[in-house]
Amino acid sequence: MKLKFKKWTEEEFFQVREEVLKGWPTGKDVDLEEAVKYHKSLPASKNFSKKLLDAKKAGITLAQPRAGVALIDEHIELLNFLDTEGGADLLPSTIDSYTRQNKYENCEKGIEESKKAGRSLLNGFPGVNHGVTGCRRVVEATNLPLQLRHGTPDARLLSEIMLAAGFTSDEGGGISYNVPYAKSVSLEKTLIDWQYVDRLVGWYEEHGVSINREPFGPLTGTLVPPSMSNAVGILEGLMAAEQGVKNITLGYGQCGNLIQDVAAIRALESQAEEYFKEFGYNDIQLTTVFHQWMGGFPEDEAKAFGVISNGASAAALAGATKVIVKTPHEAIGVPTKEANAAGIRATKMVLNLLRGQKLSTSPELEKEIEIIKAETKCILDKVYELGNGDWAIGIVKAFEQGVLDVPFAPSIYNAGKMMPARDNVGKVRYLALGNVPLSKELADYNMAQLEERGKFEGRPVTFQMTVDDIFAVGKGTLIGRPE
Numbered sequence: 001m002k003l004k005f006k007k008w009t010e011e012e013f014f015q016v017r018e019e020v021l022k023g024w025p026t027g028k029d030v031d032l033e034e035a036v037k038y039h040k041s042l043p044a045s046k047n048f049s050k051k052l053l054d055a056k057k058a059g060i061t062l063a064q065p066r067a068g069v070a071l072i073d074e075h076i077e078l079l080n081f082l083d084t085e086g087g088a089d090l091l092p093s094t095i096d097s098y099t100r101q102n103k104y105e106n107c108e109k110g111i112e113e114s115k116k117a118g119r120s121l122l123n124g125f126p127g128v129n130h131g132v133t134g135c136r137r138v139v140e141a142t143n144l145p146l147q148l149r150h151g152t153p154d155a156r157l158l159s160e161i162m163l164a165a166g167f168t169s170d171e172g173g174g175i176s177y178n179v180p181y182a183k184s185v186s187l188e189k190t191l192i193d194w195q196y197v198d199r200l201v202g203w204y205e206e207h208g209v210s211i212n213r214e215p216f217g218p219l220t221g222t223l224v225p226p227s228m229s230n231a232v233g234i235l236e237g238l239m240a241a242e243q244g245v246k247n248i249t250l251g252y253g254q255c256g257n258l259i260q261d262v263a264a265i266r267a268l269e270s271q272a273e274e275y276f277k278e279f280g281y282n283d284i285q286l287t288t289v290f291h292q293w294m295g296g297f298p299e300d301e302a303k304a305f306g307v308i309s310n311g312a313s314a315a316a317l318a319g320a321t322k323v324i325v326k327t328p329h330e331a332i333g334v335p336t337k338e339a340n341a342a343g344i345r346a347t348k349m350v351l352n353l354l355r356g357q358k359l360s361t362s363p364e365l366e367k368e369i370e371i372i373k374a375e376t377k378c379i380l381d382k383v384y385e386l387g388n389g390d391w392a393i394g395i396v397k398a399f400e401q402g403v404l405d406v407p408f409a410p411s412i413y414n415a416g417k418m419m420p421a422r423d424n425v426g427k428v429r430y431l432a433l434g435n436v437p438l439s440k441e442l443a444d445y446n447m448a449q450l451e452e453r454g455k456f457e458g459r460p461v462t463f464q465m466t467v468d469d470i471f472a473v474g475k476g477t478l479i480g481r482p483e
């Protein structure tokens, strides 16, 4: 299959599908006709797309945790606990790291060892190994819409199995589940593999089943300038729309300055609408997701609740459709179900207190929205030019040339030349552009904001600011001031 920005024909899709389903024995149980019937038998209350659209119409922000353990019964117990004791509005199944690397043999061992140990020895839910039957038990035994959340460069088999089981949302994308998650998988390969996932969702849509797709907005979650993450989100939205996906949630990872975070969500939603319209996708149901702070967390649980609540309020004031919840165990590892539920309760408390309130506009907010949209446009214009009008080709070339450049990404296909740092009020700015094609005016604006910080701190604008900012939140502040 040659990469091109074009909807796959059914014939192309089903040809590739034969190979995909051979990836593990459970692949042979996927039957799309049966799956469509099963989806249509589910109550509307279990459809992710519908719940998101209802929330958007009502102007409320939904809360969703991350959660996943090795064995089905314990996973069901966990998810229902987060529903009843946490108050979750939407449920995940966070997939384990072996599955994310397609190492299903290791999952098999992990499942056996977890049974022997009586506790989860995998850091997530091994959906491929549990197969349609096992995953369907999760769908049958829970009461909220379910989404698979992972970090899988090649999620074709995982998506086939879990969507057939009745999950109605799938997170990820050919950029956002490659560059921040993999070291040496080419963009070409993951763009094609995620076109497959999007085409599968397009097939469900064409057969009357709405499945939500959610690109992974935060990327590395480390000082990613909002225009870089928004550019990637819009590109993955276009890639999905071209394959027939209709219900799309674009996301953003909290950076920490409230005005910039609200501006980022507002800019993301309106600019994505503009691009969908301009490129002829007129029936996209667009929602947004705000990820609570994705960087280093304080170990102290009270401080962690401060970070969680701060993220919840930013999400509500931004008017995001959904907020992804962190837990007070973030600094330690996979949370207990009690800690996970507590993170959701704290979040829901804040969302309820702020219900109906949105951050009203102001000159500072309007300015930030304008800056983010202008920077995003510079990047996307260049991607389109590099691809000669083919977004997919443009993405590959843009990474080759550092036009798309995600800070602190492990991928060898990412240039890693652009460097960010916070300005004097904590907004994330471009300290070094690398090859990110901002106009001179925008580059100067970023530098001017950083110079203000330099003046205030009495030090030059250097990479040391970036380093100080990376450790700041874990140490209890937003901006990494010199000691």
Ligand SMILES: CC[C@H]1O[C@@H](n2cnc3c(N)ncnc32)[C@H](O)[C@@H]1O
Residues within 6 Å of the ligand: 066, 067, 068, 069, 094, 123, 124, 125, 326, 330, 333, 334, 335
């Ligand atoms: C994207 C990274 C986020 O996913 C979270 N995460 C990863 N695996 C699990 C898991 N199994 N249960 C709950 N949270 C999880 C992790 O704590 C971090 O906040």
